[in-house]
Amino acid sequence: xxxxxxxxxxxxxxxxxxxxxxxxxxxxxxxxxxxxxxxxxxxxxxxxxxxxxxxxxxxxxxxxxxxxxxxxxxxxxxxxxxxxxxxxxxxxxxxxxxxxxxxxxxxxxxxxxxxxxxxxxxxxxxxxxxxxxxxxxxxxxxxxxxxxxxxxxxxxxxxxxxxxxxxxxxxxxxxxxxxxxxxxxxxxxxxxxxxxxxxxxxxxxxxxxxxxxxxxxxxxxxxxxxxxxxxxxxxxxxxxxxxxxxxxxxxxxxxxxxxxxxxxxxxxxxxxxxxxxxxxxxxxxxxxxxxxxxxxxxxxxxxxxxxxxxxxxxxxxxxxxxxxxxxxxxxxxxxxxxxxxxxxxxxxxxxxxxxxxxxxxxxxxxxxxxxxxxxxxxxxxxx
Amino acid sequence: xxxxxxxxxxxxxxxxxxxxxxxxxxxxxxxxxxxxxxxxxxxxxxxxxxxxxxxxxxxxxxxxxxxxxxxxxxxxxxxxxxxxxxxxxxxxxxxxxxxxxxxxxxxxxxxxxxxxxxxxxxxxxxxxxxxxxxxxxxxxxxxxxxxxxxxxxxxxxxxxxxxxxxxxxxxxxxxxxxxxxxxxxxxxxxxxxxxxxxxxxxxxxxxxxxxxxxxxxxxxxxxxxxxxxxxxxxxxxxxxxxxxxxxxxxxxxxxxxxxxxxxxxxxxxxxxxxxxxxxxxxxxxxxxxxxxxxxxxxxxxxxxxxxxxxxxxxxxxxxxxxxxxxxxxxxxxxxxxxxxxxxxxxxxxxxxxxxxxxxxxxxxxxxxxxxxxxxxxxxxxxxxx
Ligand SMILES: Cc1cc2nc3c(=O)[nH]c(=O)nc-3n(C[C@H](O)[C@H](O)[C@H](O)COP(=O)(O)OP(=O)(O)OC[C@H]3O[C@@H](n4cnc5c(N)ncnc54)[C@H](O)[C@@H]3O)c2cc1C
Numbered sequence: 219x220x221x222x223x224x225x226x227x228x229x230x231x232x233x234x235x236x237x238x239x240x241x242x243x244x245x246x247x248x249x250x251x252x253x254x255x256x257x258x259x260x261x262x263x264x265x266x267x268x269x270x271x272x273x274x275x276x277x278x279x280x281x282x283x284x285x286x287x288x289x290x291x292x293x294x295x296x297x298x299x300x301x302x303x304x305x306x307x308x309x310x311x312x313x314x315x316x317x318x319x320x321x322x323x324x325x326x327x328x329x330x331x332x333x334x335x336x337x338x339x340x341x342x343x344x345x346x347x348x349x350x351x352x353x354x355x356x357x358x359x360x361x362x363x364x365x366x367x368x369x370x371x372x373x374x375x376x377x378x379x380x381x382x383x384x385x386x387x388x389x390x391x392x393x394x395x396x397x398x399x400x401x402x403x404x405x406x407x408x409x410x411x412x413x414x415x416x417x418x419x420x421x422x423x424x425x426x427x428x429x430x431x432x433x434x435x436x437x438x439x440x441x442x443x444x445x446x447x448x449x450x451x452x453x454x455x456x457x458x459x460x461x462x463x464x465x466x467x468x469x470x471x472x473x474x475x476x477x478x479x480x481x482x483x484x485x486x487x488x489x490x491x492x493x494x495x496x497x498x499x500x501x502x503x504x505x506x507x508x509x510x511x512x513x514x515x516x517x518x519x520x521x522x523x524x525x526x527x528x529x530x531x532x533x534x535x536x537x538x539x540x541x542x543x544x545x546x547x548x549x550x551x552x553x554x555x556x557x558x559x560x561x562x563x564x565x566x567x568x569x570x571x572x573x574x575x576x577x578x579x580x581x582x583x584x585x586x587x588x589x590x591x592x593x594x595x596x597x598x599x600x601x
Numbered sequence: 602x603x604x605x606x607x608x609x610x611x612x613x614x615x616x617x618x619x620x621x622x623x624x625x626x627x628x629x630x631x632x633x634x635x636x637x638x639x640x641x642x643x644x645x646x647x648x649x650x651x652x653x654x655x656x657x658x659x660x661x662x663x664x665x666x667x668x669x670x671x672x673x674x675x676x677x678x679x680x681x682x683x684x685x686x687x688x689x690x691x692x693x694x695x696x697x698x699x700x701x702x703x704x705x706x707x708x709x710x711x712x713x714x715x716x717x718x719x720x721x722x723x724x725x726x727x728x729x730x731x732x733x734x735x736x737x738x739x740x741x742x743x744x745x746x747x748x749x750x751x752x753x754x755x756x757x758x759x760x761x762x763x764x765x766x767x768x769x770x771x772x773x774x775x776x777x778x779x780x781x782x783x784x785x786x787x788x789x790x791x792x793x794x795x796x797x798x799x800x801x802x803x804x805x806x807x808x809x810x811x812x813x814x815x816x817x818x819x820x821x822x823x824x825x826x827x828x829x830x831x832x833x834x835x836x837x838x839x840x841x842x843x844x845x846x847x848x849x850x851x852x853x854x855x856x857x858x859x860x861x862x863x864x865x866x867x868x869x870x871x872x873x874x875x876x877x878x879x880x881x882x883x884x885x886x887x888x889x890x891x892x893x894x895x896x897x898x899x900x901x902x903x904x905x906x907x908x909x910x911x912x913x914x915x916x917x918x919x920x921x922x923x924x925x926x927x928x929x930x931x932x933x934x935x936x937x938x939x940x941x942x943x944x945x946x947x948x949x950x951x952x953x954x955x956x957x958x959x960x961x962x963x964x965x966x967x968x969x970x971x972x973x974x975x976x977x978x979x980x981x982x983x984x985x986x
Contacts, residue, residue, distance in 0.1 A: 417942065418940055424940065548928075555735050556965060556966075559806050559965065560806065561804035561805060562803065562804065573938070573939050573957075575939070576938070577934070577939045579936070580936065581935060581938055582932070
């Protein structure tokens with residue numbers, strides 16, 4: 219589909235998709251709803267996730283034969299932007315990008331196809347468990363270890379920072395074996411699966427999952443290459459950056475509006491040059507982020523870059539988006555004065571979501587470091 | 602209470618020792634280095650312990666029940682408070698109302714209010730800011746109209762820290778609408794249970810109720826509650842600002858936060874991480890140099906000199922250093938950076954988001970950092986406006 223559509227057709231389609239995503243988000247995903255779901259267990263509404271699936275959004279990136287739409291990252295970004303902008307706690311990126319991206323790369327088979335079909339129709343909500351307790355980010359070194367045992371597998375280890383945790387229907391335990399990367403599919407609530415929730419700034423939580431010698435049947439075992447696993451994670455990193463851009467754009471425009479309307483000393487505070495320059499700096503950050511993301515998304519969709527180039531794009535995008543969003547959050551609070559640090563005012567919802575999403579799958583610092591690891595400075599190279 | 606001790610006659614070291622051992626022996630261990638503002642119910646016992654000891658109001662003259670400490674001793678007292686991690690009690694009565702009444706209050710006001718601050722019977726909150734008057738405080742509109750022997754007060758205050766725990770509020774109110782902004786303001790004391798006053802707690806972005814908005818509808822307050830002359834409230838209030846700026850310009854919060862960062866770094870083994878070490882070193886030196894600058898100002902106080910507008914620097918660099926440390930803490934926490942409360946990291950609990958949440962409003966209250974920079978630009982650098 220991506221190959222056949224012309225540039226113009228695609229941008230028309232993107233506009234249509236953006237319109238319907240915006241309409242859905244403003245109609246169905248109110249900030250009041252997001253506020254009310256904070257701290258709940260589960261912290262999102264499974265019925266709403268099913269509704270998002272009904273819009274086709276959980277299957278956007280999946281091939282049509284698996285119940286998806288075979289669309290690209292530009293389309294996914296449009297939808298994710300709308301959903302994130304309304305602070306919906308439904309785990310769209312973790313499920314429809316991360317878990318789906320990993321599963322999609324596993325060998326086809328009954329179990330895999332059923333899970334992907336379930337993601338597309340909203341009935342399956344898997345959480346990928348792969349990072350260790352201090353937050354290791356090396357896809358080649360996932361949190362669990364797996365060994366063949368009789369007909370099936372035995373898995374041990376502990377993963378942290380798993381999204382979704384509460385509310386997940388399945389967990390995909392990523393494990394090292396002597397053959398490569400194994401993926402063990404375990405239903406939530408299974409015996410021997412220990413889950414501890416850790417609360418985040420935005421009222422959602424991350425799960426800590428541990429198993430010790432858990433037996434997993436052969437038909438719940440999938441496998442994929444370390445490179446494919448890394449590629450799926452990079453896609454989630456990029457779409458997570460899209461979420462952060464949506465948040466920072468909202469915080470920045472709220473601040474811009476406030477600077478125009480808040481009056482002190484007989485004039486709008488936006489007339490003070492000390493604040494004007496800072497507002498402009500935020501705009502520049504927003505534009506840098508958007509430009510960087512557009513480039514990365516286009517490269518992902520073109521599908522022509524190497525694994526390392528893809529990782530570089532993902533890291534560049536995340537480094538910029540996370541840094542810019544955290545910066546915008548701080549400046550937005552400051553330029554609002556007292557009201558900017560209250561729970562009641564909507565800015566706090568955006569700030570707290572930013573605090574939760576910026577570190578997920580690696581914060582700005584981690585991604586800057588990865589970028590230069592992949593692209594060490596070389597004498598005589600052009601930018 | 603036993604005979605009044607002349608603390609100032611002691612040499613600095615033995616005074617410090619006495620203060621230190623009293624804190625060690627009496628301050629509840631579980632309240633050391635509290636992460637958030639302590640509520641009255643938590644800190645009441647300690648407040649009363651200090652009061653019984655005669656140490657609640659170290660800066661007040663002895664004849665009003667204070668310790669009568671001269672600046673150098675006072676500094677030692679506060680240093681020991683910080684060193685031991687003694688939590689902040691509701692101290693508006695101690696640090697603001699008391700000194701203000703001692704300077705500007707009538708004999709009746711002093712006789713009535715000061716003992717009740719000492720006994721913990723009266724807990725004060727500060728009612729200056731209004732929804733439309735924050736940085737531009739002098740534009741405040743809460744109005745007090747004289748009607749016989751009473752003022753009738755109407756209006757709204759906001760961001761009133763811990764008003765829900767207070768028994769009394771000291772306020773700036775407008776008493777002359779025709780005068781120039783600063784000249785129509787008076788300083789008024791109120792019992793918060795007076796009919797017509799309503800307090801509504803406001804939740805902050807960390808989810809805690811640490812301040813309130815306060816509504817005043819036809820609140821009748823005895824004329825005797827006016828402090829100083831009518832329409833002179835601005836001058837009276839301004840006299841307290843110097844104290845506030847030095848007390849919120851101290852290095853304590855940054856020092857505590859950087860110690861947590863050091864612990865986190867050592868648990869994660871980051872000593873060999875050049876990127877982290879550079880970022881850390883930069884902040885460590887900011888903390889040390891800020892403390893050095895703070896000492897310079899404190900020495901000025903110790904010599905009995907008045908502080909100038911340049912003291913605003915302390916608040917700017919101190920609060921911003923604190924913010925940067927809290928940011929580096931989150932960054933160092935990596936994937937765990939968005940987790941709240943005590944978070945286990947490499948076998949030890951850390952709470953980086955509380956530092957972050959505490960650090961944010963520090964550049965807003967007590968005169969925002971933008972306002973401090975405006976003061977420095979015009980009053981210290983003499984730049985044209
Ligand atoms: C945690 C907390 C506790 C507080 N406790 C109390 C209390 O107990 N009692 C009390 O009376 N008040 C209290 N305050 C209120 C505090 O004093 C005000 O928030 C502060 O004065 C700023 O006012 P504002 O919030 O209305 O912001 P605004 O004045 O509206 O400022 C908004 C933004 O504009 C900037 N700005 C304003 N004017 C200028 C200018 N001329 N040039 C450049 N920038 C400018 C500000 O710096 C800020 O960034 C508290 C506030 C907080 C956050």
